[in-house]
Amino acid sequence: xxxxxxxxxxxxxxxxxxxxxxxxxxxxxxxxxxxxxxxxxxxxxxxxxxxxxxxxxxxxxxxxxxxxxxxxxxxxxxxxxxxxxxxxxxxxxxxxxxxxxxxxxxxxxxxxxxxxxxxxxxxxxxxxxxxxxxxxxxxxxxxxxxxxxxxxxxxxxxxxxxxxxxxxxxxxxxxxxxxxxxxxxxxxxxxxxxxxxxxxxxxxxxxxxxxxxxxxxxxxxxxxxxxxxxxxxxxxxxxxxxxxxxxxxxxxxxxxxxxxxxxxxxxxxxxxxxxxxxxxxxxxxxxxxxxxxxxxxxxxxxxxxxxxxxxxxxxxxxxxxxxxxxxxxxxxxxxxxxxxxxxxxxxxxxxxxxxxxxxxxxxxxxxxxxx
Amino acid sequence: xxxxxxxxxxxxxxxxxxxxxxxxxxxxxxxxxxxxxxxxxxxxxxxxxxxxxxxxxxxxxxxxxxxxxxxxxxxxxxxxxxxxxxxxxxxxxxxxxxxxxxxxxxxxxxxxxxxxxxxxxxxxxxxxxxxxxxxxxxxxxxxxxxxxxxxxxxxxxxxxxxxxxxxxxxxxxxxxxxxxxxxxxxxxxxxxxxxxxxxxxxxxxxxxxxxxxxxxxxxxxxxxxxxxxxxxxxxxxxxxxxxxxxxxxxxxxxxxxxxxxxxxxxxxxxxxxxxx
Numbered sequence: 001x002x003x004x005x006x007x008x009x010x011x012x013x014x015x016x017x018x019x020x021x022x023x024x025x026x027x028x029x030x031x032x033x034x035x036x037x038x039x040x041x042x043x044x045x046x047x048x049x050x051x052x053x054x055x056x057x058x059x060x061x062x063x064x065x066x067x068x069x070x071x072x073x074x075x076x077x078x079x080x081x082x083x084x085x086x087x088x089x090x091x092x093x094x095x096x097x098x099x100x101x102x103x104x105x106x107x108x109x110x111x112x113x114x115x116x117x118x119x120x121x122x123x124x125x126x127x128x129x130x131x132x133x134x135x136x137x138x139x140x141x142x143x144x145x146x147x148x149x150x151x152x153x154x155x156x157x158x159x160x161x162x163x164x165x166x167x168x169x170x171x172x173x174x175x176x177x178x179x180x181x182x183x184x185x186x187x188x189x190x191x192x193x194x195x196x197x198x199x200x201x202x203x204x205x206x207x208x209x210x211x212x213x214x215x216x217x218x219x220x221x222x223x224x225x226x227x228x229x230x231x232x233x234x235x236x237x238x239x240x241x242x243x244x245x246x247x248x249x250x251x252x253x254x255x256x257x258x259x260x261x262x263x264x265x266x267x268x269x270x271x272x273x274x275x276x277x278x279x280x281x282x283x284x285x286x287x288x289x290x291x292x293x294x295x296x297x298x299x300x301x302x303x304x305x306x307x308x309x310x311x312x313x314x315x316x317x318x319x320x321x322x323x324x325x326x327x328x329x330x331x332x333x334x335x336x337x338x339x340x341x342x343x344x345x346x347x348x349x350x351x352x353x354x355x356x357x358x359x360x361x362x363x364x365x366x367x368x369x370x371x
Numbered sequence: 372x373x374x375x376x377x378x379x380x381x382x383x384x385x386x387x388x389x390x391x392x393x394x395x396x397x398x399x400x401x402x403x404x405x406x407x408x409x410x411x412x413x414x415x416x417x418x419x420x421x422x423x424x425x426x427x428x429x430x431x432x433x434x435x436x437x438x439x440x441x442x443x444x445x446x447x448x449x450x451x452x453x454x455x456x457x458x459x460x461x462x463x464x465x466x467x468x469x470x471x472x473x474x475x476x477x478x479x480x481x482x483x484x485x486x487x488x489x490x491x492x493x494x495x496x497x498x499x500x501x502x503x504x505x506x507x508x509x510x511x512x513x514x515x516x517x518x519x520x521x522x523x524x525x526x527x528x529x530x531x532x533x534x535x536x537x538x539x540x541x542x543x544x545x546x547x548x549x550x551x552x553x554x555x556x557x558x559x560x561x562x563x564x565x566x567x568x569x570x571x572x573x574x575x576x577x578x579x580x581x582x583x584x585x586x587x588x589x590x591x592x593x594x595x596x597x598x599x600x601x602x603x604x605x606x607x608x609x610x611x612x613x614x615x616x617x618x619x620x621x622x623x624x625x626x627x628x629x630x631x632x633x634x635x636x637x638x639x640x641x642x643x644x645x646x647x
Contacts, residue, residue, distance in 0.1 A: 060646075101482045104646040124484040131482075135475035137380075139387030151376035152483040196479065 049112075050204050050235035051077035051100065056109035058095055058259075069095040071259035072109070077252075079203075082226070082236040084250035084267075086243065086344055092259040093239045094132060097208050100237070101129055113204060125154065128202030130193045132209045132239075138182030142173055142192050145181055146199055153200035160199075167195040172221060186213035194222060204235045211245055223249055247271070247340040255344060257351045263343075270343050273335040277316060280305045282329030292319065307336070373485050374493045381467070381497025390463040394505045402512040411520060413437050441523040446613040448513060449531040453538070453606045456506065457567070460539045461546065464498045465560035468550025468638075477647050487643045491547065495635065498543055506536055531609045534619065541600045541631030542566070547638040551645070569595070570602035600627040 053075040060067045069092045077083040087093045098104040100111050102118035116123035136145045143164055150160045168177040171191040176184070184192065190213050197205060207226075211219045226236055226249055240246050246253060247267055254264040263270070281287065281304050292299045292308070297319065300307045310316045316333075323330060385391040411421040418440050420429045471477060471494060480490055510532035518524045542563045550559045572579065576596035580589035601623035608619035 098478075098647065101478075103478060103481055105644075121484050121486040121489070124482060127482065127484070129478065129482045131475060131478035133475045134479055135473060136479065137384065137470070137476065139384055144383070148376055148380055149479060149483060151372055152480065152485050154373065154484060157372075 048079065049076045050079045050081070050114055051075065051083070051237060052112040052115075053096070053100070054110050054112075056096070056099060056106045056111060058092075058099060058104065059107045069259050070099065070106070073256070073259070073261055075254060075261065075264075077235060077237060079235055080230070080233045081252060082230050082238065082250045084246035084253040085237065085239045085256060086241065086246060086253055086340075087256035088241065088348060091256045093241075093256055094208060095259075096256065097206055097237070097239050101127070101206060126200055126203045128197035128200070128205040130190075130197040130205075130207045130210055132212065134189070134193050136181040136189065136192065136196075138180065140181050141178050142168060142181060142184070142195075143177040145192060146177075146196055149196050150199040155200050163199065167198060170198075170225060171195045172218070187215055187218055190214050191218065191222075194225065198225075198229070202234060204237065205229060206237045206239070208239045209242075210238065210240065211242060219245065243339075243341040243344055253340070255347050257348055258355070262351050263347045267340065271337040271340055273337050274309075275311065276307060276309045276336045278305055278307050278332070278334050278336055279320075279323070279330060280332040280334075281323075282331050285328050287323060287326065287328055292322070373489065374496065377490065377493030378497040378500055381494055381501060384467075384470070385463065385501055388466075391501065391505075394459065394463065395508070398505065398509040398512065401509070402516060405513060405516050409520075411437070411440075413521065437521050438523050438525075441517060441521050442525055442527075442614050445513075445517065445525055445528040445531075446610045449528060449535075449613045450606065450610045452510065452532075453535050453609060456509075456535055457539050457542060457602070458564070460502045460505075461542055461563045462560055464502070464543060465546055465550075465563075466556040467494055467498060468547055469554045469556045469559060472550070472554045472647075474647075481647060488639050491551075491639055491642050495543065495547060499540065502539055502543075503536060506532055510535075525613070527613045527615070531613050534605065534609050534624070537624065537628060538600065538602060538605055541627045541634075544631035544633075544635035544638065545600075548634040548641070551638045551641045566599055567602050570600060570604070573599065573601070574603045574607070597626060598630065600630050602627070 053073050056070055056073045057068065058070040060069060071092075073092075073096060085093050085096065095104065099106050100113065100118060102120075102124065105119070111118060113123055113127060118124060118127075140148065146164045146167060147160055150164070151157075155163070164177070165174070168174050171194055173188060173191055173195070176188065181189065181192065190210070194207075194210065197207070205226075210226075211222055214222060223245065226238075230236060236249075238246060238250060250267055252264070252266045253270065254261045256262070283304070286304065287301065287306060292306070297315070298309045308316075308319060310319065320330065320333065382391070408424045409421065412419045416437055418430050418435055418437050420427065422428070468491075471480065471490075481487060485493075510529070514525075514528050514532075545566065546559045546563055549555070549562050553559070573592070573596045576592055580592045583589040583592065604623045605619060605627060608617075608623070611617065612619055
């Protein structure tokens with residue numbers, strides 16, 4: 001079981017200050033980065049992958065209408081990887097997770113968890129799942145819920161006796177394990193859901209909106225738990241539209257739009273540094289941005305720091321020289337990355353513009369998503 | 372252990388929803404009344420006098436044989452229990468599958484490493500143990516109290532209790548099918564009641580079919596009779612059996628059991644194919 005990490009988790013430094021030009025790299029576009037071998041997808045050996053999705057489509061019938069929620073999705077998640085699935089409401093995220101866990105049958109294509117069909121019960125051993133909007137039976141206490149789902153996962157009674165208090169402690173419910181779940185707040189229910197997902201020490205952990213309804217402290221705790229699980233080699237698949245959380249937690253992400261993976265890559269690749277920098281000045285010092293702007297620089301000043309976009313490194317150095325000439329002390333110069341949120345919005349808006357040009361008709365929303 | 376977990380879960384749910392406590396309270400009250408309110412004086416194997424709620428009554432002349440009195444009383448009780456017991460059991464278990472299939476709840480169960488067939492049948496087994504225990508307490512209690520007071524041990528009453536359970540199981544299978552297909556608690560309760568009521572006129576299926584204008588209509592009546600549970604017919608046979616008459620006919624029992632088994636099988640297939 002993942003223990004709370006002893007060291008604090010560094011927070012990201014990616015303020016969403018950057019504009020929405022075309023400067024974001026098109027990293028690892030979906031389906032185009034097959035390394036030439038049939039068993040490699042997005043740099044992941046699919047034979048050894050924890051999660052493999054091959055050409056999965058899913059259609060729902062609503063009366064006479066057929067709604068396509070997933071459209072030829074291809075994905076591979078390596079063992080020990082933290083993978084984020086991003087998408088707007090109705091993009092198909094929840095449907096994909098349900099297909100991955102055998103809750104729904106794909107119309108075409110196939111999914112594999114550790115090489116096995118998830119519709120087979122044995123393939124779901126040591127798979128943790130925190131569903132979005134989950135509802136534990138209200139008549140159970142927190143402890144009884146963990147015992148029930150631990151037993152259903154095949155965990156031995158003696159192990160459960162030891163693990164249940166540890167899990168409750170881990171998610172911050174140590175004093176409330178004897179209370180009925182029906183009396184839990186949304187945040188507490190979410191924490192219990194996470195404990196339940198961890199009850200059989202999963203190899204693969206699926207989390208659908210894991211921080212939904214959780215306060216900032218709780219979010220931090222959940223993030224720490226996930227990072228601790230990653231250190232122990234757990235593969236984590238996060239489905240979320242909280243992009244800052246995903247950015248801080250995930251190694252690799254895919255953006256799902258109208259049931260298709262439209263962008264995929266590492267967080268690092270997608271959020272490549274821009275030519276925008278933050279310059280933090282010494283304590284109590286400030287620079288007049290209008291003086292710098294006079295030199296043709298795009299400068300935003302505030303709270304003892306400057307954010308500036310430059311053409312190249314030479315321009316940055318000239319700026320530093322200028323500040324030093326004004327006897328200002330510089331505490332830090334750091335490059336700003338494109339925030340994942342900006343990348344996401346650019347990709348989604350780009351797809352919608354392209355779709356509007358090629359097919360002005362209405363799209364089919366994902367019935368399983370956006371709950 | 373997974374099956375055990377599902378059985379415990381069913382009991383826990385019944386306990387939390389007060390269905391278990393309610394049934395135990397009613398059963399206990401009934402058994403207490405039977406124990407303390409009714410006293411019989413038996414002379415030479417015949418009922419001579421007694422008290423009911425403290426009020427004495429005498430039987431003029433030589434009363435009926437106590438064995439006949441016991442069999443008649445148990446027959447009446449079996450009839451009441453057959454109607455009320457099945458109705459109450461349907462009511463108590465009707466929400467089982469719809470509750471399991473609640474959005475957000477079913478995900479937690481179905482994604483565990485347990486087959487859907489195992490999951491559904493485990494819950495079914497939980498309901499069977501629950502209703503069996505209730506019937507055992509009530510019917511067993513009545514049997515023991517009456518037998519201890521009269522020294523007449525009529526095992527036919529216990530056989531009748533088992534038949535009540537069999538009919539309930541048939542309805543439970545049907546409820547599971549309705550629950551899986553509709554996820555509706557009201558429908559899971561109302562449709563078994565409708566079947567129950569429909570079985571009353573179908574006892575006279577031959578006469579109704581003969582009165583039909585068309586062969587199709589007559590065929591439909593006969594088909595319904597053979598497909599649906601023969602609740603009324605079994606009830607009639609069951610009370611007669613407790614009174615000492617013939618053993619209940621085999622075909623009504625077999626077809627009723629088959630109906631439940633087919634419904635349960637269909638529920639399992641539908642549950643396995645369902646997208647959640």
